[in-house]
Amino acid sequence: MSRKTALYQTHLDLGGKMVDFAGFSLPVQYSGIMEEHRAVRTAAGLFDVSHMGEFMFRGKDAESALNALLTNDIRGMRDGQVRYSLLPNERGGAVDDVLVYREREDRFWLVVNGANVAKDAEWIKSRLRGADFFDWSDDMSQIALQGPAAESILRTLTDERNIPEAYYTYVPHADVKGFDVCISRTGYTGEDGFELYFMNAVAEQVYNLVYEAGKPFGLLPCGLGARDTLRLEAGMPLYGHELDEDIPVNETGLGFAVKVSKENFVGKDAIAAHVPEYARVGARVKERGIVRENCDVYCGDEIVGYSTSGTHSPTMGYGICMLRLKRGFADKELFADVRGRRVALEIVPLPFYKRK
């Protein structure tokens, strides 16, 4: 039995086609993946991402306590800053990928993947030393307002100073038409945009405020389908695909978030000792068709990797995928095995799509 987010009824009212995802019943689409995708690239889209988890860390040593569990270095973050990190295991794989929010010196937040909330909470509680841990996931909702019109939409709902100026910064308590909303300038689409956090009790009201304010700008409600095509075009990893417990973090192309030089942290020795054998690369499909996840990739008769995610790119109009590919094969002729059909691939730089 999957759980419902506080916006479940809203999705039904908007004609959302519901599926089970990360233990929640969430819309995979409303009007259609392509149309929703285009709305985010050209105007705005609104996503319910309440399956995501929110953990709070409190105490004067919260920074160092948390830093010992992360691959990125969170020392020196300013209040209101956000930073991407992996949550490593002892073997140098990833328990999860997370966003770290610094509210103030003695208060940090982690936003974690919905499917991993329980696992992460256990993992963190058994290793955290020197800070208090609170799991707010069940009480909080999150929506993502994404697209070039996102800022204009938000400006109709809140004072200008409540809108974080820089990417990866946030305002913990913004007054949005009387509601207490955390506004974060972050996202998972490759567009400008915001992620908004608030308590479940006000979820429907806040969602509807943003939805109504966005309509004149061309905003569409968007489901998980468009979320996946958008993040894939933007070359962003998805836990369980490009990342997992057994993929060494230094083979994921996320070096900017892995600071092996910092003081001791979980998995540091394993990460430092590991010589990468694979890389995360992007590929376009050179013929018609889609290479989805878990297709073997061949160079001649040799299997040299596999696809971790793949879709039809609505923006480019051809198939794109991410591969876990053995090093040294990116410039070779590669094929994916799609249910027995050999499909030619061409390695291209990530991201596939970059906003202008």
Place this chain on the structure above:
Amino acid sequence: MKQYTKTHEWVEVASDGTAYVGISKFAADELGEIVFVDLPEEGQKVAAGESFCEIESVKAVAEVNSPVSGTICKVNDALADSPELLSGGGEWICAVTLSEPVGELMDEAAYEASLN
């Protein structure tokens, strides 16, 4: 007159006895935007209830089961460049020279009723 399978394909036998095969509008709607059809080949044998073709949408890949048994005598090549033609449910995928009569399938009214 179109006849339908439980797995959302249809077959329509033309006056010359050739059986045209497609997918229902319901199936197309469920798939969403169709971006690729892995078309079968002329001369390929098909058996009722067995997969002979794959359709890819952004959302999913679906196997198409043949409603009839026989040999494919014509393929709708327009689908190679315009797979979205299938969206309305009216477009055919291939034509089959039957090796045995069409089995028991649903007429349109029974099929529509089965969707509810």
